[in-house]
Amino acid sequence: MSRAAAGRSPLTAVSVSRRQLLAFGWFPFFRPKHISLAGARFRIVRNGSPKRHYLLIHGDEETARQVLTRFMETHEGTAFLIETHTRNVGIDKGEIDPNRMFSRAGAEASLKMLNAEWTAQQMQIALTLLDRGRERLVSALLPPRKGLLVALHNNSEEYSVNDEIPISDSVSLREPANPHAFFLCTDPGDFAMLAKSPYNVVLQQKKPEGDDGSLSRLAAHRGVRYVNLEVRQGNADRQLEMLRWLDWNLPGGTGVRE
Numbered sequence: 001m002s003r004a005a006a007g008r009s010p011l012t013a014v015s016v017s018r019r020q021l022l023a024f025g026w027f028p029f030f031r032p033k034h035i036s037l038a039g040a041r042f043r044i045v046r047n048g049s050p051k052r053h054y055l056l057i058h059g060d061e062e063t064a065r066q067v068l069t070r071f072m073e074t075h076e077g078t079a080f081l082i083e084t085h086t087r088n089v090g091i092d093k094g095e096i097d098p099n100r101m102f103s104r105a106g107a108e109a110s111l112k113m114l115n116a117e118w119t120a121q122q123m124q125i126a127l128t129l130l131d132r133g134r135e136r137l138v139s140a141l142l143p144p145r146k147g148l149l150v151a152l153h154n155n156s157e158e159y160s161v162n163d164e165i166p167i168s169d170s171v172s173l174r175e176p177a178n179p180h181a182f183f184l185c186t187d188p189g190d191f192a193m194l195a196k197s198p199y200n201v202v203l204q205q206k207k208p209e210g211d212d213g214s215l216s217r218l219a220a221h222r223g224v225r226y227v228n229l230e231v232r233q234g235n236a237d238r239q240l241e242m243l244r245w246l247d248w249n250l251p252g253g254t255g256v257r258e
C-alpha cells in the first residue's frame with residue numbers, strides 16, 4: 001500500500017457517484033434485483049452495457065413483456081419489468097397508474113380518478129409516500145449520461161399515433177395505415193434517425209407545460225433521450241422488429257445483429 005493510500009480509509013478509495021448512492025444504497029457493489037415504489041415493483045435484468053435502459057411499466061401489456069424478456073437474452077442493457085399483471089398498481093388501499101407517479105401533480109390526478117372515495121387525509125398519505133420514494137426510482141430507471149431509455153407499450157383501439165400528432169414537434173408517418181405502431185421520442189437526433197425507418201415516429205422535445213406524471217414528460221424535462229415504442233397488444237413480431245431496428249440504428253447501441 002502506498003503512503004498516500006495508507007492514510008485513507010478504504011471507503012474513500014471507492015468512487016461512488018450520487019446516482020449510485022441514490023439508486024443502490026450505501027453499498028456500491030450490491031446490485032439489487034428489484035426496485036419499487038408503492039405497489040410498483042420492477043424486476044431488474046442486467047446484461048452487459050448499462051448505456052441502454054428498457055422499461056415495461058404497464059403490467060397488463062403482456063406482448064411488450066414477452067418481447068422485452070426475449071430481447072434481453074441476446075442484447076446488452078438493463079431492463080426493468082414491472083411484476084404486477086394489471087395496468088394500475090396498489091397504493092395504501094387504493095390504486096394508481098404507475099406511469100403517472102413521476103410527478104406529484106400527475107400522481108394526484110391519477111389517485112383522484114381511481115380512488116374517488118378517498119378522504120383528503122388518505123390522499124396526503126399516498127402523495128407523501130410517493131414524494132419520499134420517487135427520486136430513488138427515477139435515478140434507477142434513467143440511463144447514464146447520453147444513454148437511452150426505451151419504454152415498451154401496447155395499445156388497443158383507443159390510442160394511436162394520431163393522438164400524439166397535435167402535440168408533437170415533428171412527425172414522420174411512413175405507415176399511416178398502421179397508426180398503432182409508432183415511436184415517440186424526445187431527442188431530435190434520435191428522431192432524425194427514426195424518421196429514416198419504415199415506421200411512424202413523432203418527436204416531443206419541448207418541455208411540456210402541463211405535467212401528467214408520465215416518465216416521458218420527466219425525461220423531456222431533464223433532457224434525457226427517451227423513446228416510447230408502441231404497438232397493438234398481441235403484435236409481438238412487429239414490436240421485436242421495431243426494437244431491433246432501434247437498437248441497431250440509434251447511437252450508443254451494442255449493434256447486435258441476429
Ligand SMILES: [Zn+2]
Pocket residue numbers: 057058061152153154
Ligand atoms: Zn402502457
